[in-house]
Amino acid sequence: MASMSGDRVDLIAASLRHQSEPASEEAMLVEAAREGDRAAFGRLYDRYARMVHGILLARVPVRDVDDLVQDVFVMALRRLSTLRDTRSFGAWLAAIARNLANDHYRRLAPEDQLTEEASDTDNKADGENDAAAVLEVVRSLPDAYRETLILRLVEGMTGPEIAARTGLTHGSVRVNLHRGMQLLRAKLSPNPETEP
Amino acid sequence: MEMKNEAQATIGDYLWNGSGEPDPEIQRLEGVLGQFRHDRPAPVFPELVPSRRRMRWIPVFAAAAAAAVVVVTFLIAHEKKSAPVAVAGWSVSGVAGAPRVGNKTVGVNAGAGRLGVGQVLETDQQSRARLQAEQIGQIDVEPGTRLRLLSMGTGLKRIALDRGTIDAFIWSPPGEFVVDTPSAMTVDLGCAYTLQVDDAGDGVVRTSLGWVGFKLNGHESFIPAGAACKTRPKTGPGTPYFEDASPKFRNALTRFDFEDNTPQQRADDLAIVLAEARTHDALTLWHLLARVEDGQRVIVYDRLAKLAPPPAGVTKAGILRLDQPMLDLWWNQLGFDDISIWRHWEHAWAGTSAAALGK
Numbered sequence: 001m002a003s004m005s006g007d008r009v010d011l012i013a014a015s016l017r018h019q020s021e022p023a024s025e026e027a028m029l030v031e032a033a034r035e036g037d038r039a040a041f042g043r044l045y046d047r048y049a050r051m052v053h054g055i056l057l058a059r060v061p062v063r064d065v066d067d068l069v070q071d072v073f074v075m076a077l078r079r080l081s082t083l084r085d086t087r088s089f090g091a092w093l094a095a096i097a098r099n100l101a102n103d104h105y106r107r108l109a110p111e112d113q114l115t116e117e118a119s120d121t122d123n124k125a126d127g128e129n130d131a132a133a134v135l136e137v138v139r140s141l142p143d144a145y146r147e148t149l150i151l152r153l154v155e156g157m158t159g160p161e162i163a164a165r166t167g168l169t170h171g172s173v174r175v176n177l178h179r180g181m182q183l184l185r186a187k188l189s190p191n192p193e194t195e196p
Numbered sequence: 197m198e199m200k201n202e203a204q205a206t207i208g209d210y211l212w213n214g215s216g217e218p219d220p221e222i223q224r225l226e227g228v229l230g231q232f233r234h235d236r237p238a239p240v241f242p243e244l245v246p247s248r249r250r251m252r253w254i255p256v257f258a259a260a261a262a263a264a265v266v267v268v269t270f271l272i273a274h275e276k277k278s279a280p281v282a283v284a285g286w287s288v289s290g291v292a293g294a295p296r297v298g299n300k301t302v303g304v305n306a307g308a309g310r311l312g313v314g315q316v317l318e319t320d321q322q323s324r325a326r327l328q329a330e331q332i333g334q335i336d337v338e339p340g341t342r343l344r345l346l347s348m349g350t351g352l353k354r355i356a357l358d359r360g361t362i363d364a365f366i367w368s369p370p371g372e373f374v375v376d377t378p379s380a381m382t383v384d385l386g387c388a389y390t391l392q393v394d395d396a397g398d399g400v401v402r403t404s405l406g407w408v409g410f411k412l413n414g415h416e417s418f419i420p421a422g423a424a425c426k427t428r429p430k431t432g433p434g435t436p437y438f439e440d441a442s443p444k445f446r447n448a449l450t451r452f453d454f455e456d457n458t459p460q461q462r463a464d465d466l467a468i469v470l471a472e473a474r475t476h477d478a479l480t481l482w483h484l485l486a487r488v489e490d491g492q493r494v495i496v497y498d499r500l501a502k503l504a505p506p507p508a509g510v511t512k513a514g515i516l517r518l519d520q521p522m523l524d525l526w527w528n529q530l531g532f533d534d535i536s537i538w539r540h541w542e543h544a545w546a547g548t549s550a551a552a553l554g555k
Contacts, residue, residue: 038241045238053234062232070239077241131228138229142334142365152211153222154229159212177211185221 030086033077045073048090050155051165052097057154058139058147059101062132068104072097091167137187145180148173285312285345286327286335293323295337311345318342319360329353332373333366333384346376357399361392371538379427383409385418385538397429402439409538410436420532423479428454435483438476445472449480459489466492470499478504478530486518493518504530 026047032040052072056065076093083092138146138153148168151157157165163173209216288297288311290304296318302309302325311317311327319325319341327335332353337343341360347353356376366373366384375382378397382389389403401408402424410417410425412432419425425436434453437446448468456462466488473481481500488496497515506515506522507529514522527535 041241042238050234057232066236131231134228135232153225154232155234158214174212181211
């Protein structure tokens with residue numbers, strides 16, 4: 001059997017760990033955060049920061065993502081009392097992130113929307129240019145695919161983890177990953193004949 | 197063949213949860229894109245004001261609290277009544293001309309409208325429209341089209357295409373999005389396809405990405421990317437074929453599916469199809485196994501076995517008696533897609549939606 005890299009072991013371990021996480025533990029964290037427990041909210045941040053970061057990265061310029069991650073959590077903190085079902089915290093947070101990303105995108109000047117990553121790449125090393133170029137291809141995919149693929153390929157989340165965090169079904173995540181990868185392979189392929 | 201299926205499964209597992217045989221391209225993408233990964237520690241968040249302060253119940257406040265509850269309850273109920281009700285449906289935007297939802301025109305620059313359950317969208321010869329639903333996909337509606345939204349919600353999403361052309365790009369899970377036409381039910385199993393229905397109810401589906409299932413009266417056709425399939429009212433789906441097959445092959449197949457009236461005509465056209473078939477046309481021959489008369493099945497088997505030898509576990513006797521697991525095993529060997537996706541969703545339908553579909 002081939003040996004596994006550290007990242008892979010982490011990924012599988014995260015998958016297994018996540019499957020055994022009791023949903024009620026999260027509800028308790030949300031409840032505690034509502035009561036003003038900042039440590040509990042910090043733990044929610046640790047759990048969900050990658051999801052929020054990935055959702056934003058799928059929609060807004062890279063340079064703005066980190067600031068917006070913080071904005072999403074601050075907004076969530078302020079609105080936490082309006083969350084009716086503590087079990088749906090992830091889906092609720094994802095909705096806040098998507099809304100904030102859309103608002104941010106609308107506020108960008110048109111030239112920033114179209115050229116920001118391209119101009120950024122001019123001053124970067126080859127590896128960074130390659131990464132930016134691949135990211136742009138991923139971001140050119142339909143919403144559902146690009147978000148799920150970024151959570152998987154950039155943030156290193158497993159399929160089960162993406163499903164649990166975002167509130168999507170396993171089936172939806174699986175199909176988004178599968179179809180998104182098909183499209184991504186086709187777009188990255190230098191030979192159109194290899195397209196699916 | 198088993199090794200191939202196993203490889204497909206393990207690649208799928210790697211994408212799903214990092215287990216199984218690593219896919220080199222996915223690993224490369226993980227490496228390249230990993231530099232964008234979130235790596236910042238939690239910031240210091242502002243002090244929270246608890247949403248619910250614990251308070252002692254002082255009797256004198258109890259009556260006031262109860263009264264407040266009554267007032268707030270009334271206000272909430274009132275607010276709920278006056279709040280707009282979310283309507284399940286697709287958003288509709290005009291792309292050209294003046295598409296209509298019912299009697300209402302959807303202007304090109306007027307922003308998105310709504311196609312609700314039971315409503316009809318029509319485009320004239322100068323109009324085009326686009327339907328979008330975040331959890332389902334996007335449908336471009338070409339000129340001269342009439343379609344109806346039959347259902348939305350968490351289960352099956354259905355529209356009926358009465359006539360015209362739609363280009364569908366679907367990302368809901370396989371089997372959830374269905375288009376009824378006068379001559380077949382189209383089931384999305386993949387990504388992108390074009391469906392045309394003429395005024396007589398004749399239809400054709402062309403798949404550009406993924407694959408699509410056609411179904412009517414027990415007739416099933418699987419149409420992978422690059423292939424097409426015709427349907428006719430009452431007859432249902434024909435046999436799928438690749439559009440780059442020879443004209444002789446395609447014409448004979450159309451006659452075999454829809455026009456031949458005598459056993460001799462069918463035998464003659466079947467002979468042409470078998471003679472003209474290329475390796476790639478195993479798609480067509482596999483479907484024909486279940487569509488020819490019992491006595492003709494052996495010649496289809498022989499030709500298909502020559503073009504795409506059956507895998508271990510598939511016997512001639514089994515195929516001649518249309519053993520389903522063996523047919524599925526052979527299909528998977530052809531390299532179009534794993535038929536278990538279809539079987540899974542077909543099974544799901546059988547329990548939940550077949551009655552609703554009336555098929």
